[in-house]
Amino acid sequence: MLSPTLRLPRPDQVLDRRSTLSTVDADEAQKTIEDLFCAHRLTPLDPGGRVDLTLRSATTASVGVHLLDYGADVRISPRALENFFLVQMPLQGRATMDCGNETIKSDARLATLPPIDRDFSMVWEAGTPQLILYASLPAMEEAARRLFGAELAAGLRLGHSLDLKSPSGQALLRAAFELHDALNSADSAAAPYALKLLEEAVLQRWLLAVPNNVSLALGQWDGGQATTAAGSGTNTASSAATARLVKRFTELLERHSAEDVMVSELAEALGVPLRTLQAAVSAETGSTPMALLRTSRLLRARRMLQECEPNEQSVTMIAQDCGFAHLGRFAQAYYAAFGELPSATLRS
Template sequence: MHTPLLGQRSEVFHLADPHAVSQYVNQHVGNHCIQLPRASRPLAHLSHRSFAELDLCRLGYGAAVRVVSPALERFFHLQVLLHGHCLWRHGREAHYLAPGELLLINPDEPVDLTYSADCEKFIVKVPVRLLDGLCQQQRWALPAAGVRFGQQRYRLDQLPSLVSLLGMVCQEAEEACTPPRVQAHYTQIIASKLLELTNVVPLTGDEPPMNFERVVEHIDRHLGQDLAPEALAQVAQVSVRSLYGLFERNASATPAQYIRQRRLARIHACLGDPTCKVRSLSELAMDHGFMHLGRFAEQYRKQFGELPSETLKRRRDGLARNG
């Protein structure tokens, strides 16, 4: 990466005890714990600047290290991997990050990152209140689940304007004379750039009345068919981006999540109705667009608290008792 992200002018630690560096990070960047190899004698380094509401940090621990945190709570973290490699454990999945990749961490998510000995990273700590405040300032609707990054991994070449902006902010942060109003201006631009990567959808004001009702009626009439976002956007007479905002505001879900909920509800109603013919659960699931039967059964159980086979068995048991 050619854009400078903090330098020696911001240096706080050089060839230092990693635990001292970790303690400093806990105070300024985010609550966490580190796990180091017992036999290692690592020498860590850290540069740090506060800039308006942001904290900028560049660090390396000098040894393979695992960083864990229950959650960042009131902050988002933007992390750029500058050197080395990183293993990101996210739920049941694990992803390897290489130099030149960017990771966006939501405030309510557990953090579990393992860095190689030669790893160096750059972190931006962004308060939740900054993104929430910008939403309110622009009169955009805050999602019911709060502002969140959906896609969390990017290559830096996918976000060139954001990377250039971060470089400019670091340069301004290292200038002692940067006025507070200029710092605030830069942070607002960064917040706007980050909101473009979240579930927040600006209200366009061009959405026709009743468009949500129109599109959900279309969905209910065509549950067994492919319901692509592009086709639904045409039904609602909005852009695909506005379609996602429409569902977030009215159903607290993405279009795909809503469609899955409606398909599962239709199957549940059919399995519980003695007049609805069911030749097999597999056929019923596939008729409603579920090609992976194991995943279908798990999603059904999560929504209704029982497996589809249990719903069907209860119906058959009821029919047997009633003769």
């Protein structure tokens, strides 16, 4: 069954549990966004020079989610971003980005990714609130090294647009929404392991959704159509070698099932790029390494629920210990896997 197409949320749904920063002063709006991102020139296009800034933000050490709305027609002229990447997704309305000879008109289907190596200019029309993903350059380059198994001779460079309705665009949105929900949770802050898993998913799917100089050089760019590594362009190993790799991966999962392991760490332990491991798991099982790790984490949670006393730990504590940042999603996945809610297992 095909998954339903993910749609962008309404502006009022984005980080609605976070504080909102607002201002109608253009100079203050420019200073606020400079402190958050980078130096730029903000030019209101309304004759009265007005803006009506709305900003909500939530970040980890490496990634972030932001809602930004200028509330008026504005031109934004930044310097090259240099040390971070953005995906800018209009929730409604339209925006235009000019960089060099390239002009990209974005809307709720097409996102823009500003360049990090050159100055650029954008025009956001009034009524164009944007959902913005942020990733630091070091985190993205480390994710690219692990994903593609290649050292970066030159700096990482990404394409400047992203079709959010493409399969890989949808995969990125799915990961971004899970990160958003964890950062926006009214519950206690997500455990470090849960956040690491969410960060890794966002960075990997970002790299698979947008052409970049690493995937293009390795012949691993598929036009954003694949959400796994099938057809990744790596040398095809024999089916026996593929089966051995998957067997070693599942053995590692079992051996380290009680630890806070990451798929990228297991791929490194096996001595292969993550893309190679993804292709092998897809060929052998039709699944993904991340899905197998998720199953391992659910089994770990079940063991913990069965072994502890109800007054010793809560379902929330165990879910977070096993890398699940969102209690509702954990309960749904647990019920699908075991036919009962985690609270029922804890009480039994």
